[in-house]
Amino acid sequence: MQYTFIEILRRALDEELARDPAVHLLGEDVAAGGAFGVTKGLAQKHGTARVRNTPISEAAITGLATGAALCGLKPVLEIMFMDFATLSMDCLVNQTAKYRYMSGGQLAVPLVVRTQAGAAGGAAAQHSQSLEAWFIHVPGLIVVAPSTPAEAYGLLKSSIRLGEPVLFIEHKRLYTMKEELPEDAELPPIGRARIARPGTDVTLIAYSAMVHTALEAAQVLADAGISAEVIDLRTLLPLDMPTIAASVAKTHRALVAHEAVRNGGLGAEIAARIGSELFDELDGPVQRVGCPFAPIPFAPELERALLPGSADIVRAVREELRR
Amino acid sequence: MQYTFIEILRRALDEELARDPAVHLLGEDVAAGGAFGVTKGLAQKHGTARVRNTPISEAAITGLATGAALCGLKPVLEIMFMDFATLSMDCLVNQTAKYRYMSGGQLAVPLVVRTQAGAAGGAAAQHSQSLEAWFIHVPGLIVVAPSTPAEAYGLLKSSIRLGEPVLFIEHKRLYTMKEELPEDAELPPIGRARIARPGTDVTLIAYSAMVHTALEAAQVLADAGISAEVIDLRTLLPLDMPTIAASVAKTHRALVAHEAVRNGGLGAEIAARIGSELFDELDGPVQRVGCPFAPIPFAPELERALLPGSADIVRAVREELRR
Amino acid sequence: MTEPTLADWKQMYGALWRIRLFEGHVQRLAAAGEIPGFPHLSTGQEAVAVGVCTQLEREDVLFTSHRGHGHVLAKGSDMQATFAEILGRQTGLCGGRGGSMHLVDAANGVLGATGVVAGNLALAAGAAWAAQAQGKKNISVVFFGDGATGAGAFHETLNLAALWRLPVLFVCENNGVAEFTSREEHSNVKYVSSFAAPYDIATKTIDGNDLPTVWAAAHEAIEAVRHGAGPYLLECMTFRMAGHYVGDSQQYRSKEELAEIREKCPIERLKRVLVARGVEAEELDAIAELSKNDVQQAVERARAAPRPDPTTVMDYVYRAPTLAAIPG
């Protein structure tokens, strides 16, 4: 059966709520269905004791979920926009991520923080950011960013069952994407990337919505006789270097693409790792495609001008191959 | 005359307070001298109206300073520990950094946020972090991290006069470092690195306290006949690529060292840039020395085991040269 | 300004209509896909904007929330430039960079709306601090919703404003709802004014749909703040007539509830008051008609305005040229 990204997230949450009484959902308006309708109907089905609305208190609800996770619950917290995870940073970074370590292994925080990121038509500077790079810099966290409904289904379930604090990043542009859900597909492991499209000439590394941009670019390149392999990272922390290395060892050329600002973005870490771990394999520099160094503007023309697209990837690959 | 890092920061603040009535200091206990004594005596001299204690309200005092900066003041806000800048993130990232852009250039935020970072003997997981990588990912901000008293003096003054929101990072381990202040030295420009030690065989790129670790390593290498050039970045955002490029074009080998966690750290961005902009110049991969992926532990033995030191730099350079 | 004259009330009647009609166009054009993003309308809450902002001096600074169109217009910002910004045009207040949630009109004292709930409270306190520190006579005003009181920044700011005795007026538009959930699900505290008590901050909870009431309370509050009495928290009980944002189907509200809210329309109320005071209904309708034309013209001119030049997208990140050469 076909599901939109929103419907599949709902199904995954519904099933996990049914499967494990420790699972609880909380967040602003989640019992009312959430700002994007992801949790619609779940409060009616599982009760408002397990699917709870919260006040607009990002700091406290993050702490609340963390404290509950220390005591037997497996909370799934929704932070409506990733831009507002800025208000959860103290708890996530100073407490949630470090609890296992600071306690010498006595305690763990089985918590999933679902949030929604990215730009989509005029959400402007405070509702469009992609801030995942901050979180891969924080020991103790796990960061997951699915690219399709089917992937999101399995990755969300795996995240809820993992037993570690997971930041689960959904891209608003993907919410309406539809996909068939293969029944009895087993759950993807956290920490493993996947080959979204096999290829031989260049490796395109992406995640979340940018995977589709990379696939578009790969098609354009294919038409020009260039075979691009597209890797969907799925998990951003920990990074699946073996999969990346195997691909680059084959293609000898790599490009990392993300919607987040290029400077200090995830692409920097990946490019640096490939540059050092695969130095002798590279026939050219690792290219990085990301957002130029500016906030997301409101006007569509400006937003379009700023956001990286498949043309940027194609151009970068052509440059790379021209060397 | 000789000044400690703390004394020189105090002198710079004192002079800027005297020079420009718009300059105001605020932060927890700053009128009482501050947790490290940086602002000692300034309230007595310039009045508690311009050197103000605040409640323990990182979020609000960051917003307060930002609003004041919009209206003619040039606040210098102290966030006692960088670990608690997590509580300022919403304002710094969503408001302070974006104000000029979102307003189409109508408004600016001439604000300096002084904070203190790094590990030093048992401050443990929540008082030892180096989180600068988050901020170089935020368009609109400027990030400065001085390595010596004399540098700090000029860079703090330049930051206060810049007219942009500046995150000014001080390392607790440097606070007691003493240095002669060359009189009538002109103020260093923001955005320019400096050569801390000239060399020809390898470029060591560092900032803040790690500059001294790099210099130590350079000395050890020199004794082994290896000439290392040490670059002190001084400004982390914007990055002075011309200076880095000139050096690497000469040495053909580069290493980036910082105390911050290696994964997703500033070293990733620099390595990625060198790897792409200087691909053909490199005789070997850009090495990265940084903190392994764990929180800072309390016990000295563990802290020492985790923190990167000059030996790590020397080892990495030797590996690099063995290629 | 002392007690408004009938002429003043008529002026304000027109101001209410301009906001109502202005946002009517926002709704229409957003629904038609001509306006990007998800604009939030203040429909039903206009009396607060008009009752407070029309009493402010140009030098007084204003901060508002995601629901701030009315406040900006009532403070006197140009309708055309404001609408152009909401459309994302080059001639907009912010050259199309900001949009509906980030309106700034510095020359008119509008220092900004924000998309962060409670995000502007501390900034408004900071602006008040700047006025205090520079011995200026202006005050700072910030509008926010009841939901913002769930955010720590609200409480941190009240404490600071009281402690530093800052000339800031906090105006809460308590419409009893935050997005899709009612006040009861956000707090046991019914009235936002209760939060002022511990700090001894002057406060009042009033009927925000009755313009004369708002005007009088705002007058008293502004005078107090301007004359050094410290912060003031004015809570205006009001009602959100439209959805949370344009496109919100409001299934979480019953037909009856929505009907009741329409009954409380602040424009209708002022009309009844003025008619009772002897003003001809026709005269008021003429004023409404006039507003309609003003708005219509502003909207059409805004729609005809040029779109931003994509090649300017990197402008204004930093002060050019000094730091223009930033990486990325």
Next chain:
Amino acid sequence: MTEPTLADWKQMYGALWRIRLFEGHVQRLAAAGEIPGFPHLSTGQEAVAVGVCTQLEREDVLFTSHRGHGHVLAKGSDMQATFAEILGRQTGLCGGRGGSMHLVDAANGVLGATGVVAGNLALAAGAAWAAQAQGKKNISVVFFGDGATGAGAFHETLNLAALWRLPVLFVCENNGVAEFTSREEHSNVKYVSSFAAPYDIATKTIDGNDLPTVWAAAHEAIEAVRHGAGPYLLECMTFRMAGHYVGDSQQYRSKEELAEIREKCPIERLKRVLVARGVEAEELDAIAELSKNDVQQAVERARAAPRPDPTTVMDYVYRAPTLAAIPG
């Protein structure tokens, strides 16, 4: 437990001394450079720890602040393991990973201290939510200082705790100072209990240096919270006898002020009370002497404990082995 017997009071008298002497060793060894970091002593505030924590069940969970040694000991954690942690030894509660500001003793319900002011309030509410959701009978208790009320998290948490009617006891040790600045510079609000009013949270402000007063108030509060009355905010007025941290010279306090504070010593006060109730001073001195030996032994054993093995530094970042292979 009903009204404590004389025997109980003597027990508690010993508990006060154990904390006082335990921290005396912390002070001594920190000054001697044997303890890393900058430990914060609760000297002068011991009556709050003993009055509250000795009434908790093992299942009740405890969260505390940067000044939490006393709370952890009073809850019954092992002195030696606690001191070993403060020394950063392998046998410490957290294997030397946490230290003075991050004491955790999960088996004993001590879920953690924090170095973030107000950082544990929401976590304690979350632990209370977990108990409520799982139908458990335990309560959650969190200690914090008056300075923490400046942080938004405190207010956000009060709102949530009241709204969800959570079984959490907030205990504020109002010592009138935060680091080097007095309460007056942090807020116009003298009593932290004032913040409970808007939420209708049960609250009481008491003399935190009088153990019988603390015991009685804590007893009432714990009973109420345990029996579903929702959150309770207990404010204990007390005094910090030592500096903010070991090494703080306290130049910001006058000799007189410090002398007055010493006069208020909770241990001396309990002694006077018990003597008035007919207990021999000698017997009490013997109890103190006994505590002295207990502490002495624990400290010496802790000092003799092995240091952590540097090769284990990467343990506990994630659950091994599943995610052991994390980059960095």
